[in-house]
Amino acid sequence: MSREQALAYLEQHAERFLAELESFLRIPSISTLPEHKADMERTANWVAENLRAIGAENVQVFPTAGHPVVYGELRAVQPNAPTVLVYGHYDVQPAEPLEAWHSPPFEPTVRGERLYARGATDMKGQVIASLKAAEAAMHGGLPINLKFLIEGEEEVGSPNLAPFIAGHKDLLACDFCLNPDAGMIAPDLPTITYALRGLAYFELRVYGPKQDLHSGIYGGVVHNPAQALAELIAGMHDEQGRVTLPGFYDKVRPLDDEERAELARLPMDEAFYLAQTGAPALWGEAGYTPVERVGARPTLEVNGLYSGFIGEGAKTVLPAYAMAKISCRLVPDQDPDEVAAQMRAYLEQHAPPTIRWELEVMHGGPASITDRKSPWVQALAQAMEQVWGVRPAYKREGGSIPVVAQIQEILGKDSVLTGFGLPDGNLHAPNENLHLPTWRKGIMALVHFFYNLAD
Amino acid sequence: MSREQALAYLEQHAERFLAELESFLRIPSISTLPEHKADMERTANWVAENLRAIGAENVQVFPTAGHPVVYGELRAVQPNAPTVLVYGHYDVQPAEPLEAWHSPPFEPTVRGERLYARGATDMKGQVIASLKAAEAAMHGGLPINLKFLIEGEEEVGSPNLAPFIAGHKDLLACDFCLNPDAGMIAPDLPTITYALRGLAYFELRVYGPKQDLHSGIYGGVVHNPAQALAELIAGMHDEQGRVTLPGFYDKVRPLDDEERAELARLPMDEAFYLAQTGAPALWGEAGYTPVERVGARPTLEVNGLYSGFIGEGAKTVLPAYAMAKISCRLVPDQDPDEVAAQMRAYLEQHAPPTIRWELEVMHGGPASITDRKSPWVQALAQAMEQVWGVRPAYKREGGSIPVVAQIQEILGKDSVLTGFGLPDGNLHAPNENLHLPTWRKGIMALVHFFYNLAD
Numbered sequence: 001m002s003r004e005q006a007l008a009y010l011e012q013h014a015e016r017f018l019a020e021l022e023s024f025l026r027i028p029s030i031s032t033l034p035e036h037k038a039d040m041e042r043t044a045n046w047v048a049e050n051l052r053a054i055g056a057e058n059v060q061v062f063p064t065a066g067h068p069v070v071y072g073e074l075r076a077v078q079p080n081a082p083t084v085l086v087y088g089h090y091d092v093q094p095a096e097p098l099e100a101w102h103s104p105p106f107e108p109t110v111r112g113e114r115l116y117a118r119g120a121t122d123m124k125g126q127v128i129a130s131l132k133a134a135e136a137a138m139h140g141g142l143p144i145n146l147k148f149l150i151e152g153e154e155e156v157g158s159p160n161l162a163p164f165i166a167g168h169k170d171l172l173a174c175d176f177c178l179n180p181d182a183g184m185i186a187p188d189l190p191t192i193t194y195a196l197r198g199l200a201y202f203e204l205r206v207y208g209p210k211q212d213l214h215s216g217i218y219g220g221v222v223h224n225p226a227q228a229l230a231e232l233i234a235g236m237h238d239e240q241g242r243v244t245l246p247g248f249y250d251k252v253r254p255l256d257d258e259e260r261a262e263l264a265r266l267p268m269d270e271a272f273y274l275a276q277t278g279a280p281a282l283w284g285e286a287g288y289t290p291v292e293r294v295g296a297r298p299t300l301e302v303n304g305l306y307s308g309f310i311g312e313g314a315k316t317v318l319p320a321y322a323m324a325k326i327s328c329r330l331v332p333d334q335d336p337d338e339v340a341a342q343m344r345a346y347l348e349q350h351a352p353p354t355i356r357w358e359l360e361v362m363h364g365g366p367a368s369i370t371d372r373k374s375p376w377v378q379a380l381a382q383a384m385e386q387v388w389g390v391r392p393a394y395k396r397e398g399g400s401i402p403v404v405a406q407i408q409e410i411l412g413k414d415s416v417l418t419g420f421g422l423p424d425g426n427l428h429a430p431n432e433n434l435h436l437p438t439w440r441k442g443i444m445a446l447v448h449f450f451y452n453l454a455d
Numbered sequence: 456m457s458r459e460q461a462l463a464y465l466e467q468h469a470e471r472f473l474a475e476l477e478s479f480l481r482i483p484s485i486s487t488l489p490e491h492k493a494d495m496e497r498t499a500n501w502v503a504e505n506l507r508a509i510g511a512e513n514v515q516v517f518p519t520a521g522h523p524v525v526y527g528e529l530r531a532v533q534p535n536a537p538t539v540l541v542y543g544h545y546d547v548q549p550a551e552p553l554e555a556w557h558s559p560p561f562e563p564t565v566r567g568e569r570l571y572a573r574g575a576t577d578m579k580g581q582v583i584a585s586l587k588a589a590e591a592a593m594h595g596g597l598p599i600n601l602k603f604l605i606e607g608e609e610e611v612g613s614p615n616l617a618p619f620i621a622g623h624k625d626l627l628a629c630d631f632c633l634n635p636d637a638g639m640i641a642p643d644l645p646t647i648t649y650a651l652r653g654l655a656y657f658e659l660r661v662y663g664p665k666q667d668l669h670s671g672i673y674g675g676v677v678h679n680p681a682q683a684l685a686e687l688i689a690g691m692h693d694e695q696g697r698v699t700l701p702g703f704y705d706k707v708r709p710l711d712d713e714e715r716a717e718l719a720r721l722p723m724d725e726a727f728y729l730a731q732t733g734a735p736a737l738w739g740e741a742g743y744t745p746v747e748r749v750g751a752r753p754t755l756e757v758n759g760l761y762s763g764f765i766g767e768g769a770k771t772v773l774p775a776y777a778m779a780k781i782s783c784r785l786v787p788d789q790d791p792d793e794v795a796a797q798m799r800a801y802l803e804q805h806a807p808p809t810i811r812w813e814l815e816v817m818h819g820g821p822a823s824i825t826d827r828k829s830p831w832v833q834a835l836a837q838a839m840e841q842v843w844g845v846r847p848a849y850k851r852e853g854g855s856i857p858v859v860a861q862i863q864e865i866l867g868k869d870s871v872l873t874g875f876g877l878p879d880g881n882l883h884a885p886n887e888n889l890h891l892p893t894w895r896k897g898i899m900a901l902v903h904f905f906y907n908l909a910d
Contacts, residue, residue: 197671199671199771201769201771208732208734208735209732209733209734210732210733210734211733213732214853214854215754215756215758215782215784216652216654216784216852216853216854216855217749217852217853217854218728218731218732218749218853219749219754219756219784219853220739220740220745220748220749220752220754220784220853221728221732221734221737221738221739221745221748221749222728222732222734222737222738222739223734223736223738224756224757226688226757226758226759226760226779227688227689227691227692227756227757229685229760230684230685230686230688230689230757230760231685231688231689233681233682233685233686233689234682234685234686234688234689234690235689236682237682273673273676273677276673277663277664277665277668277673277676277677278664278665278666279663279664279665279676279677279678279809279810280663280808280809280810280811281678281808281809282676282677282809283676283677283678283807283809284675284676284677285675290675290676293675293676294672294673294674294675294676297675299670299674299675301670301674301679301682301771301773302679302681302682302685302762302763302774303670303681303763303764303769303770303771303772303773303774304681304762304763304764304765304770304772304774305681305684305685305760305761305762305763305765305774305777306760306761306765307757307759307760308757308758308759308760308780309758309759309780310759310760310761310778310780313817314656314758314780314782314817314818315758315759315780316654316656316756316758316782316854317758317759318756318758319757319758319759322760323765324681325763325764325765325769325770327670327769327771329670329671329674329675352736352738353735353736354734354735354736354737354738355734355735356735362768362769363769397671397672398669398671398672398673398674398675399669399671399672399771400671
C-alpha cells in the first residue's frame with residue numbers, strides 16, 4: 001500500500017476528475033419533478049458505471065418505490081481492514097428561478113476558482129470527491145473496505161431510504177459511515193460535524209366556547225382560547241430562556257470544558273448570528289454561547305400560530321379555537337417520545353380548567369452524536385491537518401439529517417459528517433458553486449483518511 | 456289627552472297592526488345585497504307612507520350615498536311637551552341558509568304565538584311597535600313630540616348615518632332618543648338597556664429576524680416572534696383576570712351597591728353563561744359577577760392570532776413575524792384614544808429589545824350610558840310596570856351600537872334602549888320570529904311611556 005502513489009495519482013488525473021464531475025452535473029437529476037424520472041435513472045446508472053470503472057464489485061442499481069439506490073463495494077488489500085460505508089445522494093434541488101443564474105444550471109461553467117452548476121456542492125461534488133479518493137486509493141492499494149450507498153431522494157426527504165437500509169442490513173454492514181453531505185465553515189478551516197439535533201414536533205389545539213362568540217356580548221366571561229394558548233406558550237420558557245417542560249433537561253449531556261473550547265473555535269459569535277439573522281438582538285438560554293445553544297442545547301420553538309380572524313380589518317370575534325405548531329430540537333440523549341410526555345405533563349400542570357386542549361404528536365426523531373475521540377474521527381481530523389495544516393473545527397449541527405439517525409438506529413453505526421462545500425456555495429439557490437481548490441484538498445484529505453484508518 | 460282612548464284604539468286595531476307588520480316584512484329589504492336596491496327604496500317609501508298615514512308632518516325620504524333615511528315628525532297637543540327622537544332601521548340581514556327556514560323568510564307566517572319572518576324581531580317589529588304606539592297616542596291626543604329617524608343601513612354598519620345626523624342637527628333636535636333595537640331578557644321581564652360598551656381595536660405586529668429561519672440552524676439564538684407575541688399577550692392580564700395596561704382602570708366608574716343589586720336581578724348567572732357559551736368553565740375579572748364583567752367592566756380580547764406555518768402537517772420554520780388582533784371593550788368614561796396610548800405604554804414597558812413591534816390602531820368608539828334616574832328612563836320603567844306588573848330589569852349591554860354613541864356625540868343626547876324581541880327570536884339566523892303577546896304588550900308600554908313623559 002502506498003499513500004504516496006495514491007496522492008500522485010490524484011495529481012495526474014485532476015483534469016479527468018473535473019471532467020467527470022462536469023459530466024455528472026450535466027444530468028438534471030431533479031428528484032422532485034416527475035418529468036425528470038428518466039434523468040434520475042440515467043444518473044443512477046452513471047454512478048454505477050463510475051463505480052465499476054474504479055473497480056467496485058457487486059455494483060447494483062436497486063429500484064425503490066421512488067428513485068433507485070446505487071450500491072457498490074471495494075475490497076481492501078488486507079483482509080481485516082475496517083469497513084467504511086460512504087453515504088451520498090445523486091439527486092439535486094430544482095434550479096428555479098432560472099433567470100437568476102449567470103450560466104445555465106446544467107451546463108457546468110468554471111469562473112475563477114469556482115465551478116457553477118446545480119448540485120456542484122450539494123452534493124455531486126462530494127460524491128465525486130469520495131469516488132475519486134477511492135479510485136486513487138485503489139491505485140495505491142486500497143487500505144480499507146469501502147461500501148457506497150448513493151441514493152436519489154435526499155432532496156425529497158429520503159422516503160424510501162430507511163426501508164432500503166432495513167432490508168439490506170448485511171449488505172451495508174460496516175464499522176461506521178462517512179457522510180460528506182455537510183460542509184466547511186471557511187476555506188482555511190476544515191470541519192467535522194459530529195452531532196445533529198433531533199426533533200419532536202407538536203400541534204397544540206386549545207378549545208374554549210362551543211363556537212365563536214361576539215366579543216362584546218361574551219368578552220369577560222369566558223377564557224379566550226387565543227389568550228389561554230398565549231399564556232401556555234409564554235410559560236414554556238423561563239426568564240433565563242430555559243424550556244420549562246418538566247424533566248426536559250434531565251438527560252441532556254453537559255458540555256465539558258474541552259468541548260466548549262472546541263466549539264468556541266468556530267467563527268460563529270454573536271456578530272455572526274446577528275448578521276445572519278438580522279434580528280435586533282440575540283436571545284437564548286442563559287449561560288451558553290450562540291453556537292452552544294444552536295448545537296448542543298435543546299430548544300423549543302413556535303413554528304406557527306393561528307386563532308380567530310386574521311384577514312384585513314377588524315372583526316370582534318372571541319374565537320372558539322386557537323392552535324400552535326411547536327417543535328423541540330433535541331440533543332443526545334433526549335428521546336422524542338419522552339419529550340412528548342414532558343409536553344403533555346406541562347399541559348396537564350398548566351392548562352387551566354377554563355379551556356380544553358389537545359396535543360397531536362406529529363413526528364420526530366432522535367439526535368445523533370459521534371465520539372470525537374473515536375479512531376475514525378481522529379483519522380479524519382489527522383487527514384485534514386495533513387492537507388490544510390490546521391486542526392479541523394468540530395461542529396454540532398442544529399438541524400437534523402434523517403439518514404444519520406436511520407443508520408444509527410438500523411445499523412447501529414455512527415456517522416462522521418464532513419464535506420468540502422463552503423458557506424457561500426449557494427446550496428438550494430441560484431448560482432450554486434464549488435470552490436475547486438477546496439474540493440481538490442478534500443479529495444486529498446479523503447485519501448489520507450483511508451490510509452490513516454489502516455495505520 | 457286620554458291614555459285610555461289610546462289604549463282602547465290599540466285593541467280595536469290590533470288585527471290591522473299585525474297586517475301592516477306583515478306587509479312591511481314582505482319586502483326583502485336586505486341592505487347588503489345590491490340586487491335589493493329597489494326593495495330598499497320601496498321599504499323606505501313604505502315607512503314614509505305609514506308615517507303620513509298616522510298623521511306625521513314633514514315626512515321625507517332622504518337619499519344618502521347608500522340607502523335612504525326616512526324622517527317624519529308628530530306634534531304634541533301641548534306646546535311645551537318633551538321631544539323624543541325614535542331611532543329605527545328598516546333593513547334586514549340576508550336570509551341564508553334558506554333551506555333551514557320552516558316557512559319562507561319573506562312570507563310572514565304565524566305559528567302558535569309567534570310570527571316568523573326575516574326582520575320580525577330585528578327590527579321591523581320594533582319599528583311598527585313605535586309607529587303604532589304613536590298612531591294610538593295620536594288618537595288619544597299626542598302628549599309629546601315625536602321625531603322618527605328610520606335608516607336602511609344598520610345591518611351594514613350604518614356608514615352614512617353619522618354624516619346624516621351631523622348634517623341635520625336642527626331637524627333632529629330632541630330631549631333624548633328612544634332606541635327600541637335592544638330586546639327583552641324573558642317574556643315576563645321587560646328590559647331597559649342603559650349602557651353600552653365602547654371599543655378600541657388594534658393590530659399588534661411583532662418582527663424578529665429579517666426573514667423566516669430554519670428552526671434547527673437558528674433555533675436558540677433569536678427570540679421567536681410568535682413566542683414574544685405570546686409573552687406580550689400573556690402579560691396583558693394578571694392572575695386576577697385584570698387588564699394590565701397602565702392606567703386602564705383609572706377612569707372606570709365604580710359600581711355602587713344599588714346598581715350591583717339591579718344587575719343581580721338579571722337572570723344571567725354562571726349557569727346561564729355556561730349554557731350560552733359551552734365553555735368548560737367561566738373566567739374573568741375577580742370580584743365581579745359575569746353580568747357585571749360583560750356589561751360594566753372593560754375587557755381585553757384577542758380576536759385573531761397568526762404566525763408562521765399554519766397548514767396541515769409540520770414545517771420547521773422559525774417565523775420572522777407574528778400578528779395579533781386585540782380589542783378592548785370600554786366602559787364609561789374610558790376614551791379609545793387614551794386606551795390606545797395605554798396599549799402603547801404597555802408595549803414600550805414590556806416588549807423586549809430582541810424584537811421590533813408595530814401597533815396599528817384600527818378603530819374605536821366610546822361607551823355610552825344613560826342615567827337610570829333620568830325622567831325618561833323612569834317614565835319607561837313605570838310604563839313597563841303598568842303593563843307587565845313587574846319592575847323592569849336594567850341591563851348594560853356588552854357590545855356597541857354605534858348610533859347610540861353617534862347621537863350622544865353629535866346631538867349631545869342620551870338614548871334609552873329597549874325592545875320587545877326575546878332571546879330565542881333567532882336574530883340574524885333562520886326562523887327569526889316575534890313573540891306576538893310580548894310585542895303587543897310592548898306597544899301598550901310605549902303608549903303608557905308617551906303619556907308618562909307628559910305627566
